[in-house]
Amino acid sequence: MSDDRLLSPRNPWFTGSVGITVILLAATALGGFVLLPYAQPDLKLAGIWDAICSAAGVPKASSAADPVQPESKLTRVVVTSALPSAADPEAVGRGATLAQQCAICHGPTGVSRADSPNLAGQYAPAVYKQLADFKAGVRVNATMTPFAVNLSERDMADLSAYYAFLPRLPGFHPASDKPPPRIVINGAPLRNIAPCGSCHGVLDNKTGSPWLEGQPAAYVKAQLQAFASGARRNDISQQMRNVARRMTSEEIDQAAEWYASQPSTRVHTQ
């Protein structure tokens, strides 16, 4: 009983099993690659080769004829995990120099005393995206816009690197041991509100989203209201507007106040 005799065309097991397999394969291939494409409704085929290619899954690039263009400007920033997060000391140093003009509102150490966002320790992609949006006029603010329009691509990257480098200062906002409100840890599933914490810290972080712990309540609240009303629309594909417009005003207050009361925690994603 050696296997050698088995693998010979004279062995009925060999011819039988290989034969059946080949017939099955041929029959199903005929069905899948020829008959099925022709049976597909609304599929325009340029011949049998096209039928075979479409059924085999040879990709074509998506093409959209004449998409409806937006009425107002939309963000042009591409946010991926490939955006720089750790930068070299030179970028941080240059950013520090540039940041002197930001200190009036955002504080000399990146911790604001004027209900502007605290930037110390903020994720670089988050700072970069907002600067780019201010510069492009996608996000508008009477104070920020004049500063941002003059920034170069490198300036924005260096500023982001500098602020990401600064240590988050605990203590300015008193820590409290209040349990997080439901909106922050559970959201409201059937209103399509994911937990705030799944992107902004506490549970996880989504690239491009800022951490919110210790941020001024008034600022967070104002931004949520702006997203909800559509006054602010620089979020990619409405990801924040979808959430904010379905939040109640109580939930907005709870989320803003709870995050403001939290000590900063560093949430690493890489």
Place this chain on the structure above:
Amino acid sequence: MLSSRRLVLAHFWLAFAAFGLALLLGAWQMFIRSPLHTWISNPEWYYRSLTAHGTVMGYVFPTLVAMGFGYAISEVSLKQRLVGLRWAWAGYWLVVVGAIMAMVPVSLGRASVLYTFYPPLIGSPFYYLGVVLVVVGSWIWVALMSVNLHAWKKANPGTSVPLPMFANVAGSYLWAWTAVGAALELLLQILPVAFGLRSTIDAGLSRVFFSWTLHAIVYFWLMPTYIAYYTIVPRAIGGKIYSDTMARISFILFLVVAMPIGMHHTFADPQVGAGFKFIHSAFTALVALPTLLTVFTICASVEIAARLRGGRGPFGWIKVLPWSNPIMLAVAFSFVMLGFGGAGGLINMSYQLDTSIHNTQWITGHFHLIFGGAIVIMYFAIAYDLWPHLTGRALADLSLMRTQLWLWFVGMIVTTFPWHWVGILGMPRRMAYFDYGDPAVATQAFSVTLSAIGGFILVASGGLFILVLVRSHRAPREDAGAYRFAEALHAPVAVPALNGYALWVALMVGLTVTNYGFPIAQLALRKDTSVPAVYVGANP
């Protein structure tokens, strides 16, 4: 007594300990997402637990059972000492180290990507490395099974390979080739990204790689169960195997057609061509064949036992079966669950019916019924049957074993039937909680509660199982005699095709190339389908 009994015991104990822990996690998940519990205070824990449950139940537990059982089969059925005992221990420790390496990042919340990996979500590289080590450990077992068989063939030229070993080696080859899909995904795609060497990954390609593993892995889980059907059950109830030839053909069919069908898991995926979905769907229908053959042969074998005990009439023989024997009970329960699960499987395999239940709770219900039900209940039976031979002590309390099997059966039905039902209603999988307060979801609340209660029954059964095994270690010593497998009614036919694998492994690899080659090659060669990785694993 087995010379490798410490090895086999080590595999079984680790398998069942891991199983017990993962079972607790599973029941906890059923509970916290049911209306019996308020929304969990950190949804991330749910996904963490889900990843651990899936990884242990899918990769660690059944692999260890197959390995331990495989070593026992090799030694008992070939009547030769295990060749390569040291290598076997090395494989065991690789699985141990791999399982721990994978579970540490999971329990820290650094790899909540579920056991199906789901790139472009990327977790800690140590999670994936751990899974790779588990697989490498099991590959040592595959090699040892092959080595042992060849040593035996050399010493016994011209003799038919004993059925248990023939099936065991078929299962090991099936696993070796099945695991290649996920191994390629892990080594070529995920690990370079997890280590930060690359920042993009083709999510579509990785889903195709994973489907190569994901379906056939079920047949790997199934192998010990089918081996037990054919070679333990008839002997345990005083019968014989109805047909040795049919048994071999069933195992060969599994080997050949288990692989080239995995794309029925990607029926709804946009990156796979419709033609390949059709081919895989047709071959999926074919894989029902070995199961249909097995059901017939086992029923016939059981009937032989009943007739030998004096059973009469077309159905009257069922009454005289040894129902007080736990093995009899287990195989009956297993067949009932296999019947329901198989019927559900026929629905999943057709593209048209699948659209109404794809990725709903139906799917989770389906594979829990097949794997947790039909397959695992036979793992219990295998353990009960082998234990006295491994410990040298009797398993005395048959009624406790029967209670355990009853609880598992009832628990599994109570868990999975409502699960299927909410799936038909469109309830999505893998959510940490649901808003049962909403009228649209409220109708599912009762079914989900039932499922959770089923989960508690399963925990009770799992606890009893461990208790039975632990108690046996304290029982008085008793020689269980030589372990033996069931014999066939008619002597096996000594043809090369039913005693070797060359032809079947060639067909298996060939069909994988025809059915997977082009989809993988074209996605792998394209540059424009890679997408940025999304890293998970916050450290709050």
Place this chain on the structure above:
Amino acid sequence: MTTHDHIDEGARVAERIERRWATLSVAIIVVLAGMAAFAGIHQATMPQARVETIQPQTIHLTGEFIESNLGSAVEPDGSVTVRAVGQQYSFTPQCMVVPNDTPVVFRATSPDVVHGFLIQKTNVNTMLVPGYVSEIPAKFTRPGEYLMPCQEYCGVGHEGMWAKVKVVEKPEFLSMIAANRRVTCVE
């Protein structure tokens, strides 16, 4: 009859019954596969015919999935195309409106991870894989509100990813879309 003959006779009977059962099993499988093929062609429920690729990072910058092009659009032949994006952790538009008794095609993609696109109580059920466009035909026959959960694990906020599909009578839909080229039911 000798014992040997008896055994041979038994083996032959066993083999004959086995062959019958094997033939029956093959027949069952052929019938099942045939039913699936028949249903596929006659009910026109078939997998997406073509694979389409798209750059996921830039879908918000150019092409058919920019924000202002999402929602329902009427095609020249009177059918409706609904374009949507599934992202961590919402669908945009989060409420889609479609007319009753009209051929509808959903076109959707993902910019980040794998999501699922499932409209409850219908056969609309597909995956969104970043890098590819998913296209699903549908026809609704009962007006009302349908839930549309994401059916694939997409990260920690997965459980909050529920959109809605509203099916309205055709005249109502046409009046909604008269004023805009794209329409949604987002309040």
